[in-house]
Ligand SMILES: Nc1ncnc2c1ncn2[C@@H]1O[C@H](COP(=O)(O)OP(=O)(O)OP(=O)(O)O)[C@@H](O)[C@H]1O
Ligand SMILES: Nc1ncnc2c1ncn2[C@@H]1O[C@H](COP(=O)(O)OP(=O)(O)OP(=O)(O)O)[C@@H](O)[C@H]1O
């Protein structure tokens with residue numbers, strides 16, 4: 001089954017001479033249980049694709065289908081958010097500054113109509129490797145990486161089918177990144193989750209994803225398998241440039 | 251002579267569970283070089299950077315034998331003198347770029363204002379310079395970005411705008427906290443080249459805080475490796491891959507690699523002795 005299907009997607013911001021065509025004619029298709037990567041130039045429209053799916057970029061045309069349901073406009077109902085959750089690029093902006101970790105997670109669980117909240121909060125914190133010590137802290141008392149783990153815990157709270165991950169580990173150190181990537185990989189296997197994941201880190205994408213799309217200037221210039229990337233065989237010139245610029249470990 | 255000399259730096263936070271020491275007796279000096287600071291999340295990298303500029307929020311406390319900028323102890327300056335230092339001598343690119351831009355003022359106005367603060371000249375000159383600065387950090391349509399508000403630019407664009415902004419005063423020292431973590435690898439290179447140029451041509455000192463060990467190894471001269479508020483190892487950047495400390499080796503091993511496919515990445519097994527060992531001088 002196709003979990004996520006995008007056809008001829010255009011997304012734009014603003015009007016007239018300030019109009020920005022952030023995404024132009026994008027096509028991609030992600031099967032259920034698959035993990036699909038988006039890489040490419042900064043400002044090329046990667047986050048915008050995720051935002052259009054979740055209703056955060058209201059001006060778009062084309063087709064977006066989630067588990068066979070066609071989306072329209074920018075309104076997304078509760079059922080949509082039980083299916084699709086997003087982890088944002090910026091862990092600083094995405095947490096409410098005056099809510100403790102406990103409040104953030106309890107409220108989310110509550111909104112999803114789940115019971116056993118106390119136990120679930122504890123479970124989520126363990127899942128993302130934070131532990132109970134952090135439960136009553138405020139965002140400003142956490143490091144960047146710790147905040148991102150809270151954001152991932154929040155996205156997992158409603159047990160979604162599809163996770164949209166916008167640079168989920170670019171604020172994390174490499175060891176926590178490994179933990180989070182392992183966690184995401186395990187959760188995907190265990191629950192048959194589907195991921196659409198943005199990252200600028202090619203090794204991370206190759207590790208996590210079956211397929212990936214390379215974006216530049218609003219367009220998808222190439223879709224390839226991770227195996228192709230690993231073998232150093234992308235076709236498009238820009239994909240090759242990205243691969244060359246990717247810092248090689250010694 | 252070194253630009254910056256730090257001796258026995260502590261950052262402490264009183265919390266409900268008692269005092270938490272985020273930085274525990276760190277000593278290092280910085281010359282006209284590219285000094286990398288790596289280490290896991292929460293190890294005290296950002297707090298070290300912020301403490302130098304005395305930007306630790308209350309109730310946090312900064313203590314040190316000294317934090318000397320060309321022989322002058324920053325901890326002894328008044329808040330007014332400190333503002334002068336922050337504006338002119340030491341710039342810091344914060345880890346949370348959009349957070350440090352004013353959300354209700356356009357990018358262009360903020361850049362122009364920063365330019366006029368440090369240079370005399372007309373508004374149209376400031377505008378021209380602002381556009382040039384954006385182009386220097388590889389922003390495609392600089393004219394449009396000038397009119398944009400911070401929430402209207404992408405993550406990586408926000409980072410580059412902050413870098414452009416921080417370089418305006420022509421600082422002696424730039425503290426860059428994860429300055430390229432949201433950039434694609436190709437733009438990342440361009441931004442690194444700009445910073446590199448400033449170190450080589452103007453003799454700027456750069457403190458480069460990053461999670462990206464490969465990047466730091468390639469780009470910096472020296473690296474401090476931090477763990478639990480202390481420096482556990484110091485090495486030449488190009489020898490980072492031969493680092494001795496098991497923590498550093500653990501960090502290196504946890505990286506995914508294009509040439510090595512595996513189902514699980516190795517994660518760090520922490521040893522309590524790492525946090526008890528005295529801080530190494532950097
Ligand atoms: N709310 C908005 N209003 C106007 N323009 C916007 C808005 N959000 C994004 N844009 C523009 O859309 C383009 C694509 O942005 P997007 O955030 O999708 O890039 P990205 O590929 O995620 O980049 P990065 O890797 O730097 O995060 C950029 O030129 C950006 O300035
Ligand atoms: N206001 C505060 N109260 C209590 N603890 C704090 C406060 N601010 C920061 N800390 C703690 O200080 C430690 C060091 O934080 P710092 O931001 O320096 O980490 P870092 O090495 O920059 O991590 P990252 O790579 O995730 O950005 C962390 O454990 C953090 O939780």
Ligand SMILES: [Mg+2]
Pocket residue numbers: 046047048089166404405406
């Ligand atoms: Mg983005």
Ligand SMILES: [Mg+2]
Pocket residue numbers: 143144295296297345427
């Ligand atoms: Mg930090």
